[in-house]
Amino acid sequence: MDIKKFSALAGVSTATVSRAFSGNGRIKEATRERIFKLAEKHGYVPNIHAQRLNARRSEIIAVYYSFSSAPIFDYYNMELAQEIAKAAGARGYTTNLELTQRTDEPSAGLQRAATGGGLDGIILVADSRESAQAFVKRFKRLPVVVVANHDWVLPEAAALVRIHQASGIREAVAEMKAAGHTRIGFIHGMADEGKHRAFLEALRANQLDDVGAPTARGPLSFEDGERAIAELLSQNVSAVLCSTDILALGAMSGATKRGLRIPEDLSIVGIDNLAFSAFTSPPLASVGIPRTEIALTAVEALHQLVQDETAAPGAPSRQLIHTVHTRFISRRSLGAAPNG
Amino acid sequence: MDIKKFSALAGVSTATVSRAFSGNGRIKEATRERIFKLAEKHGYVPNIHAQRLNARRSEIIAVYYSFSSAPIFDYYNMELAQEIAKAAGARGYTTNLELTQRTDEPSAGLQRAATGGGLDGIILVADSRESAQAFVKRFKRLPVVVVANHDWVLPEAAALVRIHQASGIREAVAEMKAAGHTRIGFIHGMADEGKHRAFLEALRANQLDDVGAPTARGPLSFEDGERAIAELLSQNVSAVLCSTDILALGAMSGATKRGLRIPEDLSIVGIDNLAFSAFTSPPLASVGIPRTEIALTAVEALHQLVQDETAAPGAPSRQLIHTVHTRFISRRSLGAAPNG
DNA sequence: CTGAAAGCGCTTACAG
DNA sequence: CTGAAAGCGCTTACAG
Numbered sequence: 242m243d244i245k246k247f248s249a250l251a252g253v254s255t256a257t258v259s260r261a262f263s264g265n266g267r268i269k270e271a272t273r274e275r276i277f278k279l280a281e282k283h284g285y286v287p288n289i290h291a292q293r294l295n296a297r298r299s300e301i302i303a304v305y306y307s308f309s310s311a312p313i314f315d316y317y318n319m320e321l322a323q324e325i326a327k328a329a330g331a332r333g334y335t336t337n338l339e340l341t342q343r344t345d346e347p348s349a350g351l352q353r354a355a356t357g358g359g360l361d362g363i364i365l366v367a368d369s370r371e372s373a374q375a376f377v378k379r380f381k382r383l384p385v386v387v388v389a390n391h392d393w394v395l396p397e398a399a400a401l402v403r404i405h406q407a408s409g410i411r412e413a414v415a416e417m418k419a420a421g422h423t424r425i426g427f428i429h430g431m432a433d434e435g436k437h438r439a440f441l442e443a444l445r446a447n448q449l450d451d452v453g454a455p456t457a458r459g460p461l462s463f464e465d466g467e468r469a470i471a472e473l474l475s476q477n478v479s480a481v482l483c484s485t486d487i488l489a490l491g492a493m494s495g496a497t498k499r500g501l502r503i504p505e506d507l508s509i510v511g512i513d514n515l516a517f518s519a520f521t522s523p524p525l526a527s528v529g530i531p532r533t534e535i536a537l538t539a540v541e542a543l544h545q546l547v548q549d550e551t552a553a554p555g556a557p558s559r560q561l562i563h564t565v566h567t568r569f570i571s572r573r574s575l576g577a578a579p580n581g
Numbered sequence: 582m583d584i585k586k587f588s589a590l591a592g593v594s595t596a597t598v599s600r601a602f603s604g605n606g607r608i609k610e611a612t613r614e615r616i617f618k619l620a621e622k623h624g625y626v627p628n629i630h631a632q633r634l635n636a637r638r639s640e641i642i643a644v645y646y647s648f649s650s651a652p653i654f655d656y657y658n659m660e661l662a663q664e665i666a667k668a669a670g671a672r673g674y675t676t677n678l679e680l681t682q683r684t685d686e687p688s689a690g691l692q693r694a695a696t697g698g699g700l701d702g703i704i705l706v707a708d709s710r711e712s713a714q715a716f717v718k719r720f721k722r723l724p725v726v727v728v729a730n731h732d733w734v735l736p737e738a739a740a741l742v743r744i745h746q747a748s749g750i751r752e753a754v755a756e757m758k759a760a761g762h763t764r765i766g767f768i769h770g771m772a773d774e775g776k777h778r779a780f781l782e783a784l785r786a787n788q789l790d791d792v793g794a795p796t797a798r799g800p801l802s803f804e805d806g807e808r809a810i811a812e813l814l815s816q817n818v819s820a821v822l823c824s825t826d827i828l829a830l831g832a833m834s835g836a837t838k839r840g841l842r843i844p845e846d847l848s849i850v851g852i853d854n855l856a857f858s859a860f861t862s863p864p865l866a867s868v869g870i871p872r873t874e875i876a877l878t879a880v881e882a883l884h885q886l887v888q889d890e891t892a893a894p895g896a897p898s899r900q901l902i903h904t905v906h907t908r909f910i911s912r913r914s915l916g917a918a919p920n921g
Numbered sequence: 922c923t924g925a926a927a928g929c930g931c932t933t934a935c936a937g
Numbered sequence: 938c939t940g941a942a943a944g945c946g947c948t949t950a951c952a953g
Contacts (some may be wrong), residue, residue, distance in 0.1 A: 243945085243947085244946060244947060244948095245946075245947095252926085253923075254923065254924045254925075255924090255925095255946090255948085256923070256925080256948075256949075257922090257923060257924075257928095257946075258947095259947065259949085260922095260923090260948090260949095261945095263945095263948075263949095265948080265949080266922090266923095266948090266949075267922055267923090268922070268923085269922060269923090271925085272922085281945095286693075286696040286697045287697060287946080287947065288631040288634065288697055288698050288945085288946050288947065289693065289694060289698055290630050290631075290634040290639065290696035290698060290699070290945085290946080290947090291634050291929085291945075291948085292697075292944035292946085292947060292948080292949035293630040294628065294630040294631050294634055294930065294931085294945095294946085294947075294948095295928085295929050295946090295947055295948050295949085296929090296947095296948085297929075297930095299630070300690075304678075316656065316856075316857070319656075319659040319663070322678065323659070323678075323680060326678045326679075326680050330680065330688055330690060333690070334690075335677055335690045336677065336678045337676065337677060337678065338662065338663075338666045338673050338676045338677065338678040339666075340663060340667055340670065341668050342672065348670060350640075350670060350673070350674075350675045353626075354629060354675065356627035357626045357627060357628055357928095358628050358629055358630060359629040359630070366924050375946055387774075391605065423622075430590040431936060450948095455908050463857070463859070463860035464860075477795040482943055487857075490857070490860055490861075491860060493862065494860055494861075494862045497862050498862075516656075517656070517803070517830070517857070519803070519828075520803035520804075520830055520834055521830075521832060521834075521861065522833065522834045522837050522838075522862070568619075583929085583930055583931085584930060584931060584932095585930075586929095593922050594939065594940045594941075595930090595931075595940090595941095596930085596932075596933075596939070596940060596942095597938090597939060598931095598942075599931065599933080600933095600938095600939090602931095603931095603932075603933095605932080605933080606932090606933075606938090606939095607938055607939090608938070608939085608941090612938080612939085626933065626936090627930080628929085628931065629931095630929085630930080630931090631929075631930035631931035631932085631945085632930085632931060632932080633931095633942085634929095634930085634931075634932095634945050634946065634947085635930090635931055635932050635933085635945050635947095636931095636932085636945090637945075645939085659943055698946095855929055856940080867940075
């Protein structure tokens with residue numbers, strides 16, 4: 242049943258049917274109602290592709306993750322994707338779940354949709370400036386919002402949502418200091434120079450030794466965390482900040498295996514505040530990322546770009562920059578220093 | 582740049598350009614190459630909505646979760662959605678990430694897409710027969726694959742992927758028995774009658790008391806697990822099977838808080854085998870769900886339905902039923918019974 | 922308020 | 938192998 246058959250059946254023109262469904266143009270309330278009733282009865286629904294073809298708009302966005310090396314679609318990113326999908330849905334957009342094996346090579350589906358009008362825009366979650374830049378360049382014509390760590394400057398991006406990791410990290414280090422820790426280690430994640438820099442700054446701000454701060458590489462998995470903590474323990478740390486909660490959980494596990502109690506013998510703090518981090522044993526103190534705020538901000542920014550593009554196609558617009566702040570979440574894995 | 586401008590520019594008809602891109606119809610290799618070069622140069626890409634309008638096909642599917650009460654889009658479902666998106670991508674489909682607040686009311690976007698031709702099909706992950714039936718009825722015209730627990734019969738569903746929870750649960754109980762456990766408790770999740778029944782059967786199969794087996798309700802969160810384990814501990818269990826890993830983690834946490842060591846004093850086993858369950862402390866023994874197999878099977882089945890529908894629209898086809906088996910994954914949270 | 926008709930950007934029988 | 942033309946199912950100026 243297409244609009245032609247249906248309009249004949251309803252005894253009106255296709256134009257009238259179209260107006261009834263789109264809400265555009267004047268139409269008598271009575272006719273509209275009659276059309277709706279009939280549509281319901283005969284199961285007529287406008288074809289969405291014909292509408293999109295006309296509108297040159299799809300109401301679909303994609304969330305894409307661009308990483309500097311291995312692709313990670315881990316819990317953190319899943320939770321963020323969820324929030325974005327929710328915020329996008331509230332704005333009338335459908336969200337594509339994009340997963341890809343190669344970080345430097347968007348999937349064929351994404352490519353196709355993005356260049357062929359199948360996507361109104363993309364929210365790019367990127368962990369390195371280079372990959373974000375490459376991505377933005379590749380999809381020059383499409384509205385792209387980049388969600389990024391704080392200290393990036395990305396002139397090419399039309400919109401930028403920056404996560405100010407430093408605020409939460411500063412709070413975390415202050416808490417550690419307050420708990421009597423003076424020798425604090427750091428476990429690296431992927432492409433986390435920003436976090437590490439913020440950590441060093443926080444040490445200085447708290448009159449702690451930043452030059453001699455013990456460091457170990459993750460970068461990614463629970464096992465990486467287990468391995469890394471072993472390294473750090475030989476360097477006599479009493480507390481460790483980890484670049485991600487996953488690494489922190491690995492670190493807790495590794496320390497426990499070595500017979501240490503957390504937090505009595507060793508304090509561990511993560512970054513990300515995953516949903517389950519509140520429920521590990523002990524519960525993991527972590528730097529909380531405001532996912533909902535990030536999602537809302539990114540979707541609003543994208544919507545703005547889409548609107549602007551509609552209003553004045555091709556017109557250069559001012560870069561939108563938003564910054565969201567992180568906050569330390571205190572939990573039992575951070576305790577008093579052993580002999581403080 | 583549309584096909585008209587571009588074909589003029591290339592000095593051929595729109596038909597030829599179309600054939601170059603679609604791969605349908607004969608076309609001289611040389612012309613095709615020339616067209617590709619030119620398209621690359623001028624940035625011409627066929628409009629995807631026009632193509633879909635013609636094809637009456639979108640190459641988009643949705644994964645939808647239908648739950649008997651509160652909506653849950655937890656780690657388990659996220660991991661499954663990932664696998665489905667991956668399998669779908671390999672088949673050329675894009676996957677929509679559907680999240681909804683009301684379980685009985687698909688989102689407006691899903692509704693619209695599903696009925697307006699925006700979706701080729703839906704993979705429905707359902708935890709109750711009723712909700713699955715209602716869903717299938719609602720989207721009568723659309724290919725729907727239902728991913729469900731084992732013992733469902735769902736005549737309305739065109740395709741069914743059944744997760745045979747009983748096989749893994751049987752193995753789990755056998756292992757507990759082998760470890761000397763004779764009094765095994767169960768923590769309920771949501772809509773998990775199937776799992777519970779399998780548990781009772783497994784007890785009987787192992788000559789254990791199924792009538793007196795202590796039981797507590799979850800149903801959902803870590804906290805639920807913490808609460809439930811407290812109930813069970815007063816009933817003198819030495820091992821507990823939990824309906825989900827999340828509940829199991831809560832149970833471990835609750836038991837630990839009460840001063841019990843796992844597995845020395847109490848053994849805990851989950852169901853789902855989440856990615857992080859291998860890394861909790863102690864690592865959580867669990868019934869593994871073959872997510873990749875489920876995803877592949879579901880996508881293949883859906884693809885099959887789509888193909889059938891294309892070949893013979895409206896023709897009733899045989900119901901596709903696949904069963905995938907679960908398996909017990911042994912880890913440290915299951916140990917010898919205290920005084921066995 | 923409603924309709925006839927052109928147009929959105931492709932594809933595909935049908936001819937050649 | 939290639940082209941002219943009708944068609945996919947809507948929308949929207951333009952008239953009335």
